Amino acid sequence: MKTARVAYGGSIHEAIEWEGGLKLDDGRIVGEKEVTWLTPVEPRTVFALGLNYADHAAELAFDAPTEPLVFLKGPNTFIGHQAYTLRPAEVTYMHYECELAVIIGETARNVKREDAYKHIKGYSVANDYAIRDYLENYYRPNLRVKNRDTCTPMGPWMVDAKDVADPMNLKLTTHVNSKLVQEGTTADMIFDIPALIEYLSSFMTLSENDIILTGTPKGSVDTAVGDVVVTEVEGIGRLVNTIVGDEFFLN
Amino acid sequence: MSKAKIKVLGVHELVTVDVNTETNTVVLEGSELSANKIQLDSPITGTVFGTLLNYRGALEGLGETVNEKPYSAPPIAPILYIKPANTFNRNGGAIPMPEGLVALEIGAALGIVIGKQASRVSEEAALDYVAGYTVVNDVSVPHESVYRPAVQHKSRDGFCPVGPWIVDRDAVANPDNLAVRVFINDELRQENTTSNLIRPVSQLLANVTDYMTLSAGDVLLVGIPEEAPHAKTGDNVRVEIEGIGSLENSIVDEKEREWGKQNENSTGSLWRFYS
Numbered sequence: 001m002k003t004a005r006v007a008y009g010g011s012i013h014e015a016i017e018w019e020g021g022l023k024l025d026d027g028r029i030v031g032e033k034e035v036t037w038l039t040p041v042e043p044r045t046v047f048a049l050g051l052n053y054a055d056h057a058a059e060l061a062f063d064a065p066t067e068p069l070v071f072l073k074g075p076n077t078f079i080g081h082q083a084y085t086l087r088p089a090e091v092t093y094m095h096y097e098c099e100l101a102v103i104i105g106e107t108a109r110n111v112k113r114e115d116a117y118k119h120i121k122g123y124s125v126a127n128d129y130a131i132r133d134y135l136e137n138y139y140r141p142n143l144r145v146k147n148r149d150t151c152t153p154m155g156p157w158m159v160d161a162k163d164v165a166d167p168m169n170l171k172l173t174t175h176v177n178s179k180l181v182q183e184g185t186t187a188d189m190i191f192d193i194p195a196l197i198e199y200l201s202s203f204m205t206l207s208e209n210d211i212i213l214t215g216t217p218k219g220s221v222d223t224a225v226g227d228v229v230v231t232e233v234e235g236i237g238r239l240v241n242t243i244v245g246d247e248f249f250l251n
Numbered sequence: 252m253s254k255a256k257i258k259v260l261g262v263h264e265l266v267t268v269d270v271n272t273e274t275n276t277v278v279l280e281g282s283e284l285s286a287n288k289i290q291l292d293s294p295i296t297g298t299v300f301g302t303l304l305n306y307r308g309a310l311e312g313l314g315e316t317v318n319e320k321p322y323s324a325p326p327i328a329p330i331l332y333i334k335p336a337n338t339f340n341r342n343g344g345a346i347p348m349p350e351g352l353v354a355l356e357i358g359a360a361l362g363i364v365i366g367k368q369a370s371r372v373s374e375e376a377a378l379d380y381v382a383g384y385t386v387v388n389d390v391s392v393p394h395e396s397v398y399r400p401a402v403q404h405k406s407r408d409g410f411c412p413v414g415p416w417i418v419d420r421d422a423v424a425n426p427d428n429l430a431v432r433v434f435i436n437d438e439l440r441q442e443n444t445t446s447n448l449i450r451p452v453s454q455l456l457a458n459v460t461d462y463m464t465l466s467a468g469d470v471l472l473v474g475i476p477e478e479a480p481h482a483k484t485g486d487n488v489r490v491e492i493e494g495i496g497s498l499e500n501s502i503v504d505e506k507e508r509e510w511g512k513q514n515e516n517s518t519g520s521l522w523r524f525y526s
Contacts, residue, residue, distance in 0.1 A: 044336060045335035045336055045337065047402070069399060069400075070400065070402045070403075071400040071402065072332070072333040072335060072400070072402060072406070073333075074298045074300065074333055074463070075298060075466075076298075076463050076464045076465070076466070077463075134328065136324070136326055136327060136328065136330070137321050137322045137323055137324070137398055138303060138304070138322065138326050138330040138397050138398070139303060139330050139331075139332055139397060139398075139399065139400045139401065140398060140399060140400070141400075142328075142330055142331060142400075143300075143331040143332075143333075143463060144328050144329075144331070144462060147331075147463060148462045148463060149370070149462060149463060149464050203349065203403050203406075203407055204335075204337050204338075204406050204407055204408055205337045205408050206337075207336070207337065
């Protein structure tokens with residue numbers, strides 16, 4: 001099953017995919033353009049992985065890490081499907097990152113890799129934008145690069161874990177204005193999903209709606225105001241986002 | 252007496268009270284009680300963001316290494332991190348010492364509690380968005396390198412005691428001139444003042460909300476002073492901030508941490524005062 005959270009008619013609803021549109025929790029059938037898409041779950045603690053695909057690490061001139069490079073994201077940065085992401089005028093290099101999002105379903109502490117999948121309730125797609133102009137070498141990548149308002153679209157759906165036969169073998173693609181710019185497979189992760197759950201739960205407790213953004217393969221290209229960026233994970237979803245400029249926010 | 256808000260265990264809403272920040276006592280229905288005699292919960296409802304290297308002495312402590320690899324240059328913008336929800340802890344709660352470790356760094360931090368949604372606020376208007384201030388112990392596994400995010404060092408369960416209360420903004424004349432002290436087993440181990448902040452409260456809020464919206468209930472920590480003391484299993488740790496209060500916790504072996512255990516110092520929940 002695929003579930004979403006949307007705003008419709010002045011309130012927030014859960015919805016399921018229904019004949020190309022959505023069926024709300026109160027039974028109403030609506031079109032996908034009639035709703036405001038929210039993130040499919042309300043994110044609690046969100047982990048993101050840096051350099052978790054060897055080809056992307058090489059692209060950024062880094063050796064592949066020997067321990068997961070993890071950073072955290074706050075709730076301010078998330079937006080849903082079909083929304084707008086700000087590119088400040090002063091910026092010279094802002095790139096998308098197509099990622100498989102793993103959504104935790106139940107408490108996990110000291111979980112071994114062979115038990116890791118039991119703690120997952122579903123999967124989604126995230127676009128973990130980075131603005132490289134703001135990179136500094138302290139707690140890198142820092143929040144100014146990775147936790148900006150509007151800079152982490154997620155959705156459209158959460159797909160139930162039981163409906164995903166092998167999350168470690170899914171094709172990832174990004175299209176900018178319909179042109180293919182990034183392509184990879186989750187099979188190429190350096191630290192796979194069970195390894196990440198084992199690692200994180202070895203030193204802290206994971207809870208329902210904690211989310212792990214598992215990193216991105218190579219193919220980072222600068223984006224411009226007006227670009228329509230579509231990040232897609234095979235069988236999970238197709239997440240559409242549009243880049244806007246400062247003029248959207250001036251008041 | 253200062254106006255403050257407390258979160259009593261078993262009472263859903265924050266309760267407005269008068270507190271004496273020097274004696275660390277709270278007035279409830281006419282009687283004055285020590286904060287440690289009440290079952291207080293963490294008063295935090297939002298996200299806790301920390302700031303690295305915001306005390307002059309902390310940055311100076313890195314010396315010339317800021318110009319060497321891997322840092323290559325001194326920091327330009329505030330360096331931030333997140334203390335996630337699993338770290339939240341309360342006044343009197345046990346801080347777990349992870350297996351295999353012998354020392355934890357005690358991070359005495361003034362917490363700015365946000366009162367209303369703050370996006371792109373100016374330095375001049377910044378304090379309008381502040382509900383009040385609290386005391387935070389930003390506990391870390393000691394780590395020297397600050398090149399990569401310190402999730403494994405800062406995000407352990409119970410590593411963010413907050414409290415004992417939130418003192419109203421208007422009860423604090425100047426948040427940029429408050430003494431900060433750490434006592435371990437009643438011995439003074441660190442003393443500093445928020446007058447040593449590189450970015451004082453208003454400037455920090457303006458810089459951070461330039462790209463990151465802070466919401467009501469979020470907390471922004473102003474930073475940890477240099478030479479943060481270390482504590483070991485069995486130690487009693489007290490973080491005092493002038494005009495705000497004293498936050499007291501003990502460090503226990505993580506295997507000894509008992510979930511839901513009553514605070515031994517307490518006389519029980521104060522729900523009866525409000526039922």
